Amino acid sequence: MSVEKLVYERQNLIKNFVGSFPVYLGAKIFINAKYKEDKVTKISYLYALDLIKYIYGKKSKKVMINIFTPSEIFYALDIYPLLPEVASGFFSALGLLRRALNESEGILGNSDVCSVHRGILGLSKLKVFPTPDFLVSYTKPCFSPIFSFSLIKELNGGEIFVIDSFEDEEYLASQIERIYYELTKRLGVKDGIERLKKVIILSNEAYNYFEEVKELRRDYVVMDGKNFLDYAGMIFSVFGSKYGVEFFKTLRDEIKSRIQKGKIIEPKVRLYWMHLGPYFKTDLFKWLNDKGAYIVFEESTSVSWERLDINNPFESLAKKLINLKAFSSLEDRIKVALENVEKYKAHGVIIFNQWGCRQGSVPTYIIRQKLVREGVPSLVIDGDLVDELNFPKEQIKTRIEAFLEVIS
Numbered sequence: 001m002s003v004e005k006l007v008y009e010r011q012n013l014i015k016n017f018v019g020s021f022p023v024y025l026g027a028k029i030f031i032n033a034k035y036k037e038d039k040v041t042k043i044s045y046l047y048a049l050d051l052i053k054y055i056y057g058k059k060s061k062k063v064m065i066n067i068f069t070p071s072e073i074f075y076a077l078d079i080y081p082l083l084p085e086v087a088s089g090f091f092s093a094l095g096l097l098r099r100a101l102n103e104s105e106g107i108l109g110n111s112d113v114c115s116v117h118r119g120i121l122g123l124s125k126l127k128v129f130p131t132p133d134f135l136v137s138y139t140k141p142c143f144s145p146i147f148s149f150s151l152i153k154e155l156n157g158g159e160i161f162v163i164d165s166f167e168d169e170e171y172l173a174s175q176i177e178r179i180y181y182e183l184t185k186r187l188g189v190k191d192g193i194e195r196l197k198k199v200i201i202l203s204n205e206a207y208n209y210f211e212e213v214k215e216l217r218r219d220y221v222v223m224d225g226k227n228f229l230d231y232a233g234m235i236f237s238v239f240g241s242k243y244g245v246e247f248f249k250t251l252r253d254e255i256k257s258r259i260q261k262g263k264i265i266e267p268k269v270r271l272y273w274m275h276l277g278p279y280f281k282t283d284l285f286k287w288l289n290d291k292g293a294y295i296v297f298e299e300s301t302s303v304s305w306e307r308l309d310i311n312n313p314f315e316s317l318a319k320k321l322i323n324l325k326a327f328s329s330l331e332d333r334i335k336v337a338l339e340n341v342e343k344y345k346a347h348g349v350i351i352f353n354q355w356g357c358r359q360g361s362v363p364t365y366i367i368r369q370k371l372v373r374e375g376v377p378s379l380v381i382d383g384d385l386v387d388e389l390n391f392p393k394e395q396i397k398t399r400i401e402a403f404l405e406v407i408s
Contacts, residue, residue: 008099008126024053039250044234047243048090054080055130061187062130064152066137066145068324069163070317072203072240072308073180076195077187080241081136084129084148086233088119089279092386097280100126101387107151114356115387117148124152132158136179139165141327142359165321172318180314197310199240204307206244209252210235211304217297218343221265222258225295226285229277232300268292269408272346274299274337274367275327275353275360280388287397293404297344299326302336330363334370341376348377348407350400355383355390379403 027049035042054060063074065081074081091097100122105111107121123129135149135158149160161179163172184192231251238244258264271288273295278284288294305320325332337349349371353364364380371378381399384390 004096004099008128024049040247040254043243043247043250044231047234047238047241047247050243051080051082055082061134062132062158064129064132064135064149064158066149067236068140068321069136069138070176070240070320071237072199072313072317073176073183073196075202075240076180076192076199077183077189081237082129082132083233083237084120084123084152085116085145086237087123087129088116088386089233089276091119091123092279092388093281095281097122097386100128107155112356114142114144114354114358115384115390116354117144118356119386120148121151121155124155127156129156131156134159134161134183136161136163138163138321140321140324142357144358163321167322169315169318169322172321173314176317177314193313196313200308200310200313200316202242202245203240206239206248207305207307209245209248212252213248213255214297214301216252216255216259220255220259221267221270221294221296222255222263223265224285224289225271225273225298225301226277228298228301229273229295230279232276235300235303265294267294267296269348269404270294270296270344270346272297272299272337272341272344272349274333274349274351275357276300276385277352278383278388278391279386280391282388282391282393284393284396288400291401291404292408295350296346297340299333299336299340302326302340327360330366333363334367337367337371338374338376341371346376348379348403350403351378351380352385353380353382354385355387377403377407 028046031042031045031049035045055062061079063079063081064084065071065074067083067085071081088097091100097119100119101115102122103125104118104122107125108118111118132152135152137145137149139146139162146162152158153160163175163179180196181192189195234247238247269292271293303324303326305323306316308316308320325336340346341349351364351368353361368378368380379399381396383396
């Protein structure tokens with residue numbers, strides 16, 4: 001039986017299998033052994049293993065959140081939140097999303113919708129995701145999670161909470177506080193504020209390492225930015241957890257180690273990448289590297305915020321959400337792009353235009369126009385994050401090759 005059939009037709013078998021402690025222990029030993037030298041990958045896989053064990057646990061509360069919802073409020077309640085957008089990319093990377101994409105058309109009636117959310121709905125309809133108890137969405141970077149979560153509720157149940165992105169600190173703080181205390185009440189948690197303070201300490205520690213990573217990358221290229229596009233799932237998922245601290249510290253240490261050993265890459269062409277990139281298997285990035293072109297920084301890594309205040313947790317989490325300028329307004333994205341082009345000495349910008357993404361695709365060509373007017377060579381490539389059928393690779397290569405010739 002193929003892996004695809006196991007995933008889609010024998011879910012209960014798999015769920016019971018991954019929930020078994022001997023299997024969990026065996027998987028942990030395997031990951032530690034296989035990725036002994038690649039510590040960054042090892043930590044991300046160990047996190048994924050614990051997440052899978054948690055979400056398929058019989059007694060655990062299942063919570064789905066979108067990528068900008070503050071993960072800290074869930075780790076404070078010992079909840080591993082499931083980010084369906086990240087899971088959709090993960091299934092695509094494994095080559096297992098096609099069936100879910102096809103299945104989603106029975107819900108949506110067409111394929112003219114962001115493929116990431118088509119994947120989410122297909123995975124939900126096919127019962128690959130666990131039945132959620134709660135679905136929590138912040139209305140940034142887009143509104144698609146609200147619609148997806150509403151459809152998931154119709155399909156499988158769950159209670160929806162929405163954090164409105166109206167950029168007023170007091171208003172946002174009150175929403176986060178309301179949701180947090182509602183969850184503590186439902187879960188019977190008595191020491192909610194003390195738990196949240198501990199998690200904020202972890203979040204700040206991870207953020208300090210994250211900032212160090214960004215600073216080191218200003219002066220040295222030791223790995224292609226494609227790695228960081230892949231790390232986006234961790235960036236959005238792990239702040240407030242022990243894995244957040246371990247992951248970003250290990251990543252910082254790995255970059256430092258490569259610098260100390262002289263494993264420095266000298267790109268012929270330095271690129272700044274906007275939006276995310278394809279998660280399915282493609283040789284596009286290796287092809288870029290073979291031409292001497294490397295991504296030196298990316299929009300998905302440029303998320304920044306002030307350190308969180310343990311004495312004002314809800315206010316500081318509100319500030320964090322307001323400060324998330326990546327994938328934000330047209331003006332913010334242009335401002336951040338110009339700052340990063342200068343900071344990371346990029347020769348040009350590639351803007352990935354995700355098929356069906358209303359928030360991202362509508363302003364894409366305006367962003368390019370504005371960047372070009374500022375003297376920054378920029379190229380829009382139309383493609384797809386998770387659906388390889390909407391990714392004309394050879395056409396994209398032809399356009400990028402011409403772009404590289406202009407800026408090199």
